[in-house]
Amino acid sequence: MDNLDYLVIGAGLAGLSCARTLAEAGKSVRVLERSSRVGGRCASRVVDAGAEVDFGPVFVHGDDADFLGWVESFGDELVAGWPRRVEGTGTPCQPQAFDPWQRRFALKPGMRRLAESLGRGLDVVTSTPIEGLAWGDGVAAVTADGRRFSARHGVVATALEQTRGLLDTLPSEEPLRGIQRLLAQFSSLPCLAVLAEYGPEAPVLPWEVFYPEASRVLLMVSNEGTKRISGSGLLMFQARPRWSADRLEAERDGWTKELLAEAAALLGPWAAQPSASSSHRWKYGRISPSDHLVRPVILGRPGSAATWGLTGDLFDPDGGLQGAWRSGHKLAQRLLAR
Secondary structure (H helix, E strand, C coil): CCCCCEEEECCCHHHHHHHHHHHHCCCCEEEECCCCCCCCCCCEEECCCCCEEECCCCCEEECCHHHHHHHHCCHHHEEECCCCCEECCCCCCCHHHHCCCCEEEEECCCCHHHHHHHHCCCEEECCCCEEEEEECCCEEEEECCCCEEEECEEEECCCHHHHHHHHCCCCCCCCHHHHHHHHCCCCEEEEEEEEEECCCCCCCCCCCEECCCCCCCEEEEEECHHHHCCCCCEEEEEECHHHHHHCCCCCHHHHHHHHHHHHHHHHCHHHHCCCEEEEEEEEEEEECCCCCCCCCEEEEECCEEEEEEECCHHHCCCCHHHHHHHHHHHHHHHHHHC
């Protein structure tokens, strides 16, 4: 066994929040991330204009005092109250974001900045996809090419379906079978997204976020330029879950053109002709607002002092970025209390 207290699998907001809390309590922690960068769904991309554009969540919101205190520590990097100008009566991913007691913020450097801040100074190993778990006197995580990472305890902070797949590699015994049956009741919603950049001929739009109520294709349009610069030159289009699911395995160029055609029908012909664009397929985009557990889970095994903890936005009653951060923090507190 490596001389580590904890392995954390997944460097999204939940995994990094958990790892940060454990490390600040003096525990040795290593985070394993399948992607080349931290952040998970807190994802940003540099476009031709040189700006960071969000293609996952486009703003952060919450009502938890601890979470909001952490977000407000980003100071001048925040755009408080964004989006202020909202068009359309379509349903947002999280309708509670616009409740009067919720506070909203955009980040000028992009949403990935939240994860990068949590990960700073931690032992994070990127480009390391974990294919299996082991559980004995300690725990271990194994890659497809046979690399093995071990510690006294482990945390799984991946997307729901990825978590289920990893748990399936452990011996099927109680209480593991119980949590597997529980998690089988839930599923993630997919989302296809297109980032589009437009020239000066594009009109200046009067809104920051648009939720089209009549479209069966578009869930949301984010006017990304309003976070950092004036104008409407940077738009991010997110598709509805059912439409996305029907095209999840289709050719990228095909659904990109469909999405831009729908944008043109709603906004004008100019929207179908960006000067540059890029597309992203979120296979595990988000959890349905109705699918949430109350708290993170700790799994024990008879005869072993080692534990596996499960965290993520599923394991919080509110979900979203606040739920991911809070569930990771709460799991760490529970682990430390043991």
